[in-house]
Amino acid sequence: MQNLNDMPSEEFKKNGYKLVDWIAKYLTSIEKYPPLSQVNPGDILKQIPQSPPTNGEDIQNVLADVDKILMDGITHWNHPGFMAYFNSTSSGPGILAELVSAGLGVNGMLWKTSPAFTELEKSMMNWFRQMVGLPENYWGIIYDTASTSSMHAIASAREQLNLGFREKGMAGRSEVPKLILYCSEHAHNSIDKGALTLGIGLDGIRKISVNDRFEMIPQKLEEAINSDIAKGLKSFCVVATVGTTSTTSVDPVEAIADITEKYNLWLHIDSAYAGVTAMIPEMKWITKGWDRADSLVINPHKWMFTPMDLSVYFTRKPDILKRAFSLSAEYLKTNQDSEVENLMDYGIQLGRRFRSLKLWFIIRYFGVDGLAERIKTHIELAQEFAEWVDNEKDFEQMAPVPFSTICFRFNPGHISETELNRLNETLLEKINQSGKIFLSHTKLNGKFTIRLTIGSIRHERRHIVDAWKLIKTIARGLQ
Numbered sequence: 001m002q003n004l005n006d007m008p009s010e011e012f013k014k015n016g017y018k019l020v021d022w023i024a025k026y027l028t029s030i031e032k033y034p035p036l037s038q039v040n041p042g043d044i045l046k047q048i049p050q051s052p053p054t055n056g057e058d059i060q061n062v063l064a065d066v067d068k069i070l071m072d073g074i075t076h077w078n079h080p081g082f083m084a085y086f087n088s089t090s091s092g093p094g095i096l097a098e099l100v101s102a103g104l105g106v107n108g109m110l111w112k113t114s115p116a117f118t119e120l121e122k123s124m125m126n127w128f129r130q131m132v133g134l135p136e137n138y139w140g141i142i143y144d145t146a147s148t149s150s151m152h153a154i155a156s157a158r159e160q161l162n163l164g165f166r167e168k169g170m171a172g173r174s175e176v177p178k179l180i181l182y183c184s185e186h187a188h189n190s191i192d193k194g195a196l197t198l199g200i201g202l203d204g205i206r207k208i209s210v211n212d213r214f215e216m217i218p219q220k221l222e223e224a225i226n227s228d229i230a231k232g233l234k235s236f237c238v239v240a241t242v243g244t245t246s247t248t249s250v251d252p253v254e255a256i257a258d259i260t261e262k263y264n265l266w267l268h269i270d271s272a273y274a275g276v277t278a279m280i281p282e283m284k285w286i287t288k289g290w291d292r293a294d295s296l297v298i299n300p301h302k303w304m305f306t307p308m309d310l311s312v313y314f315t316r317k318p319d320i321l322k323r324a325f326s327l328s329a330e331y332l333k334t335n336q337d338s339e340v341e342n343l344m345d346y347g348i349q350l351g352r353r354f355r356s357l358k359l360w361f362i363i364r365y366f367g368v369d370g371l372a373e374r375i376k377t378h379i380e381l382a383q384e385f386a387e388w389v390d391n392e393k394d395f396e397q398m399a400p401v402p403f404s405t406i407c408f409r410f411n412p413g414h415i416s417e418t419e420l421n422r423l424n425e426t427l428l429e430k431i432n433q434s435g436k437i438f439l440s441h442t443k444l445n446g447k448f449t450i451r452l453t454i455g456s457i458r459h460e461r462r463h464i465v466d467a468w469k470l471i472k473t474i475a476r477g478l479q
Contacts (some may be wrong), residue, residue, distance in 0.1 A: 003295065007059070008029065009399055010344055011059070011365070014061065014064065014104075014109040015059050018063065019061075019063065022063070023095065027078060027092075027458075028300055030078055030079050030080075030458070031079065031080065031081070032314050033071070033074075033076050033079065033135055034076075034081075034435035034436070035075065035076050035079035035081040035082040035435075035436075035437060035438040036075050036082075036084075036432050036435075036438040037072065037073050037075045038072075038433075038435065039072050039073045040396060042074040043072070043073065044069065044070065045120070047069045047319055048069065061214070063212055066183070068327075072113050073210060075438070076089075077081050077089060078090055078380060078456070078458065079438075079456075079458075080456055080458040080459050080460065080463040081437040081463065081467070082437075082438050082456065083437055083438065083439055083451065083452045083453050083454065084438045084439050084440035084453065085440050085451075085469060086245075086273045086302045086303065086405075086449070086453055086455060087278070087302075087303070087453055087454075087455035087456040087459075088301050088302055088308055089305055089455070089456045089457045089458065090305070090306075090307040091306070091307075091362060091365075091457050092121075092328060092365075093361040093362050093364075093365035093366070094305060094306050094307045094358045094361060094362050095307060096361060097307075097357040097358040097360070097361035097362070098307050098357075098358065100354075100357055101353065101354040101357050101363075102353060106354055107351050107352060108343055108352040108353075108354060109332075109342070109343065109344040109349075109350050109351055109352055110332065110334060110342045110343075110344060111334070111336055111340035111342055112334045112336055112445075113343065114354075117352075117354055117356070118340065118341065118342075118343055118360075120356045120357070120360060121141070121142055121343065121355075121356040122341070123356075123360075124142075124356040124359040124360060125139070125140030125141065125142070125312070125314075125361075126140075127357065127359070127363060128140065128300075128312055128363075129314065130296075131273060131278075131279050131280055131363075131368055132276070132278035132279060132287070132298065133284065133287050133290075134287075134290060134291070134296070134314055135291050137316055138296075138314040138315065138316055138471070139314065139315055139318040140312060140313065140314045140315075141312075141313050141318075141343060141346050141347065142310060142311065142312060142313070142355045142356055142359075143347060143349075144309045144310075144313045144353075144355075145190075145299070145311050146188070146190055146272035146297045146299050147190035147193060147194065148311060148347075148348075149272075149297035149311045149312075149313040150188075150191055150194050150239070150268065150297055151190075151191050151193070151194035151197055151198065151348075152189075152269055152295075152313060152321060152324075152346075152347055152348075152408055153237075153239075153268035153294075153297070153313070153315070154181065154194045154195060154198055154200070154237055154268070155194075155196075155198055155321075155324045155325070156266065156294070156295065156315065156317065156320045156321045156324055157181075157236050157237035157265075157266030157268070157355075158179065158198060158200075158236060158237075158324070159320050159321075159323055160178075160236075160266055160317070160320050160322035161234070161236055161292065163176055166183075166323065166324065170199045171199070177232060177233055177234040177235075178204060178233045178234065179200050179204055179205050179234050179236050180200075180204050180205075180228045180233050180234065180235045180240070181195055181200055181204060181205050181206070181236065181237045181238075181239070182205075182206045182208055182221055182224060182225065182235070182237070182238045183205065183206075183207065183208065183216075183238070183239040183240075183241070184207070184208055184210055184215075184239075184240075184241055184244065184251055184266070185207040185208065185209060185210055186210055186214050186216075186241065186244040186245070186246055186247065186249060186316070186351060187239055187241050187244065187270065188241070188244070188245050188270060188272070190220065190270075191205070191239050191270070192205060203430050206224045206228070208220050208221045208224060209249070210249070213249055213399070213400055214244065214246070214247045214249035214356040214399055214444070215249050215250060215251050215252060216240065216241075216251040216252065216256065218255040218256055218258075221238065221256065221259055222259050225259070225265075225409050227261055229263075235263060235265055235302075236265060236266060236269075236336075237265060237266045237268065237351065238256060238259070238260050238265050238267050238268070238295075239268045239269075240252075240253050240256045240264070240268070240269050240270070241269070241270045241271070241287050242269055242270070242271035242274050242275065243271055243273040243274025243275070243286075243402075243403060244274070245273070245442075246386075246399075246407070246442040246444065246449075246451075247399035247400070247405070247407050247442070247444065248273065248274060248399075248401075248402055248404075248405045249399065249400070249402070250274070250286060250402060253269060253288060253289030253290065253293070254288050254289035254292075255291075255357075256289070257289045257292035257293070258408060261292070262289040266294045266295070267292065267294050267295075268293065268294060268295045268297075269290060269292045269293045269295070269296040269297070270297055271286070271296060271297065271298050272287060272297050272298060272299040272302055273299065273302045273303060273403070274303075274402075274403050275296070275297075275298030275299075276298060276300065276302075276303050276304045276371075276375060277303075277375055277379070277403060279371060279372040279375065280366060280372045280375060280379075282376070283376075283379075284305035286402075293316075294315060294316055294317055295313065295314065295316075295317075296313075296314045296315075297311060297312065297313050297314075298311075298314075299311045299312070300312060300358075300359065302455070303375060303378075303404075303455045304359050304362065304371060304375075305362060305366075305371075305374075305437045305457040306359070306362060306469065307358060309355075310355045310358055310359070318346065319320070321346050322345050322346055325345065325347055325348060326345040326346075327347060328345075329332075332344070349365045352435070374457065375404075375455075377406040378454045378455050378459060379403060379404050379452045381404070381459070382401055382404040382405065382406055382454050383401060383459060384461075384464070385406050385464055385468060386401045388468050389406065389408045392472070394410060394411060394412045394413070394475070394476075395408055395409070395410055395411065395472075395475075396408060396409060396411050396451045398444050398447065399444060399449075404453060404454040404455050405451055405453045405454075406451070406452045406453075407442065407449045407450070407451055408449070408450055408452070409424045409443065409447065409448065409449055409450055410423060410424055410427055410450075410475040410478075413478055417446070417447065420447070420448070421448040422448075423478060424441075424448045424449070425441075426478060427471075427474060427475050427478060428450055430474045430478070431450075431470065431471060434470060434474065436466070436467075436470055437466075437467045437470060439451060439452050440453075452467065
């Protein structure tokens, strides 16, 4: 008779041991790979059969094909040479937590579907709230990414207007004014996507200009609000950023909060990248005004060594969040509903992964002090790198360095801005083709700017020293 059961336990253990060994070896020898994949589009696709296998095959063949087919097409985010974007790196305890989550296979949509899921998430939100210094009146939940967290913030802001959007929607209602959201011109484009998803539209977003430190100008914000009110439009939400994507600048939250309170607007803070630094005593300055925000997002997967994905969302108004999203059906009702929180009521998703396990493992393994010291070291290394840039006559910083991202460019002098942009674009291409490090870029006031971010749990000072040597060598070879 054909065996229709799962993989036998002994086979699972045998291959599981091998896979853990493979991951451990990969992480210890990761520097043999180029951080940025060097393949061309379609190179991996053509190695994968176009049709699925009719019969099963030994799992060892599948594991072997990870090396044979996939590894050349992997950009290695765990590589210490990966200094692009914001480093999302997986720590050992985080990887183990993912294994436990997959093994348990639970769905935490209701308290009843896994009580430990709901109650551990509640505990981890309490721990994390204390770690970053938020008051007790902030309620927390875990989503996948900041894009999702910020979308829920915008949805809550919309629901707070009490204009019947839940029941009647937005379309075809002449009595509903055009809604307007405000954010810095350097806000992450996930804010735009959230506004698109929720029917605000791109023309409902006001990008507020910034100062020479790339921080939102509160006066310009208030001017824009007053202008929209005079036109009969409905201002409803302001997004302040603590650690912008391009430069990691910090918007003046306290001044912005004065304005949002004056006009009764929802204030959401996007601190997806930089929020974890609030664990460090010397960095508490970034939390000024946080207690006046209606909501805030921080991503442990960006700079707290947490495997993708895990985004923490806090709000002072969970009742409004619930009002915006809570729906039930007969098959979801339980006898405990009046006694517990069912996390499905606080977001777009019904099914929910056991992400809080990663926080439980990581925080307990490293401790708050251990996490803070690692992050503090990254900030110190960034300050040192910034000094190196300043000490070279043919390099220049392009923005302040409040955290661990340095924006700079090569500038040998005596050439136009157009030529400088072309030169630095070529420099970045050559750096990334080297197979040693991977950097990303932005444009600041039209100037092509190279970004280097320090934040990997595998970053050591030697990696930063070697990166700077390589950058200088390649740059000066272009002259």
